[in-house]
Amino acid sequence: MTPLDRSALKVDYFLLSVDEPCCGGCLQANPLSCIEVFATQPFTVTGDMLRLRGRLQPLFEDPAGWIYRLVDAFDLRPASPPSHQSIGRRAFLASSAALGLAACVPGRFAGYRDDASEAPQWQPSTTSPTIDMHSHAGRVIVSRDPLVGANRPFVPLSEPMRAGGMNVICLAIVTDTTVTHVSSDRKRFEAWRTPQPGELYALGKTEFARAHALVAREKMRVVTTAASLQAQAFSGPCAIIAAEGGDFLEGNINALDEAFTQHQLRHLQLTHYRVNELGDIQTEPPVHGGLTDFGADVIRRCNRLGIVVDVAHGTYALVKRAASTSTKPLVLSHTALSTHPGARSRLISPDHARAIADTGGVIGVWPSSGTFSDIHAMAEGVKRMADVVGVEHVGLGSDMLGFISPPVFRSYEQLPSLASALLSAGFTQNDVTQILGANYLRVFTESVG
Template sequence: MQIDWSTIRTGHADRLHGATIDISGWMIPLDPQADAVDYFLLSADEPCCGGCVPRNPLTSIEVQMAALLAPQAEALALRGRLVCLLDDPAGWRYRLVDAVSLERPRASQRRFSRRAFLASGAALGLTACAPGHFAGYTEAHDETAQSTASAPSASSTQSETAPRWQAPAGTFTVDMHSHGGRVIVSRDPAIGAHRPFIPLAAPMRAGGMNVICLAIVTDTTVTRVADNRKRFEAWREPQPGELHALGQTEFLRAHQLIEREQIRVVTNTTSLTALGPQGPCAIISAEGADFLEGQVDRVDEAYTKHQLRHLQLTHYRVNELGDIQTEPPVHGGLTDIGAQVIQRCNALGIVVDVAHGTYDLVKRAADTSTKPLVLSHSALATHPGARSRLITPDHARVIAGTGGVIGVWPSSGTFHDLHAMANGVKRMADVVGVEHVGLGTDMLGFISPPVFRSYEQLPDLASALLQAGFSQQEVGAVLGGNYLRVFQASVG
């Protein structure tokens, strides 16, 4: 069945879930250096230059090929089985699976240069053309730069005039909250734990992101997207043992991704300070302690067996540990079990993360913990609405009062671009002090595409922070130094 992009844009393709379709479009791979790929985006429109890729999930679809396909520098036609994605963490609406290439259409198709084509695959969702890179990271970026060096663009002009962050000696960058590489299992039971990974180390190197807190999610099977794809909610109670088993699967996927991408795991301050400056490293993290199922001794299991060093207590399900921002309170904040989990994390050496928790949960957590807390991904709002993930100044001050860090996230519902995000970081710093602010990208964790979609954008974010009034040293603190302090105090 031949379909056109109007069927995708209007959502009428929902009715074709599971059908075999033919569709034509422009190939946008995620790895510009690959000779052949089996995963890429298919776009309705030809990229105008290297960094221009679709921002609207209804103008592109994910493609999983049945076999490797060499990069195509002109429009191509594909045949495959269409899958409607109800709750994809990256925000995509449709996927073409088991796809095969058909004869490429010849009628009046525009062409673009091989150089622009290669650059277009540098990263998913760049909001501008390929950015510059930090001083100190030029070697890692040189291979890509060689193929794009003579391809000037609008952003290259901007990068020549905008201030650039010069990383101070001993400084390295840390993302406090990331699902990079597609570590989370799919909510589609037909895919589940077999969801294919996407490149992670390459965009980290290209953008100068040294360390990520790689977060599994352990309430996936009992949560879903609701309110017309606007938020996540729990929709059923888990079976006994279900979420513990899900946690084991997700931890395994995290280590499989790490092995595939040749990323090094850091488990203490010594390994973090030794390996962090060298580039791609991961701190094993869990978003939501649902896999504990209320059993505190499972904290020890995750620490020893899976190298867990960063634990977020709650997520989108009101669990045994406490209440969440996006649902009515049940426990009155942190439960006694939640307090015991915090105490166990303090004793073992695990960073405690209170993102998604209510203000009452955070206040008791601060009174319970003997170590600094982090709130890995949120933003400041004076009066957050009901079910909002944003926090008040008082909420933020509780975290700062423990010596902790709040990670500002790049939600497009809060910030319209990276400069607005940088100003949001500035507002947070004005409230709690720059030493208590960090970066939590929630990479691949949004329903709608955020304003920071790839680690290749990190130089642009650093530049925006400088333009917002931060000093070179302060940018270093926000982009990693502050979290390093908390990790040292918490993990040892």
């Protein structure tokens, strides 16, 4: 048992490894020697041998390199004094074999699904493309490490899209990376310094250039109108250029016109992880009381130019004023529903969701492992959102490669599995077509033309 936080006394997330490393910097290099574990209850950190039961999942393009995850894990050991026997290589391999056998035998443990034989089969639409409303796939974002920056290597994008049947992604740059970092509790990003004048505008130009370089490298197409999207979506992977946060504007609305004409921006999320000139964010105390006057001007300019307005990360107060300002449907690209979200939660309440739906807009459900235990739980989360706002107002916002912790949907190769999980949750084939693209296409058409 290898906790990632070596000082923790109890953990519900850890690695099951062949041999205990001497420190956090000496984790097993071979991914076959480690299983990532998400437990149902915290485990006391000891050197004892573990006997676990859960659901074994293969991982795809995991940022940390692991290829197996055990979810909903719980302790099978009897409630007796521990033996204090350290787990060795032979014991680990024996336990790994048992886990693999359990994962291959139908009905072996609670919650097991024989997906290959039981899951409904998705029938992709031949007329309505699949669209991810929010993605950083391909590793499009400039690194927060100043020694790497824009030299961060890309990872494959078009091939996973083809393999899973994802036609179009909203490829989102981020323009606050140089002034934000991971919080001390490693649960979110936060601003840690004030940017220099011109810094985030320059970062925006770098990020837009990087997005176009990724698209060219992957032999994808940038779509800028509804007509070009419909015409090209089925002939190969496509991208809609998006920006997560209007920080690059630095309060200058003319920079929005420049992004539209020079960088082909067609989807703008107003805020991200710093309280900027456009409004307040969910994860920090309010400063402006919601959307600012400049933020309202930006929305009106987006409506005129033909840019989708995305209010993800914005407070409920921001969303309400945005809804009264915009003449086009709003998007909230990546979140999930909660009856009572916490004070700084990225989740949204039913009223928050309805404010988007009332504009004719779409809410993207994300695959956060902090919200959902697996892809089936995510599908149920989509169902809960649809029950509140209607299926015509729900979409997919994967936030691909944008999470601190690995999500439950981490590669476009998993799209058929997600679609099948949605069918298992009670959606029809037509519902799934709407959720996986048609709903966003409607908003894109109304907003961009």
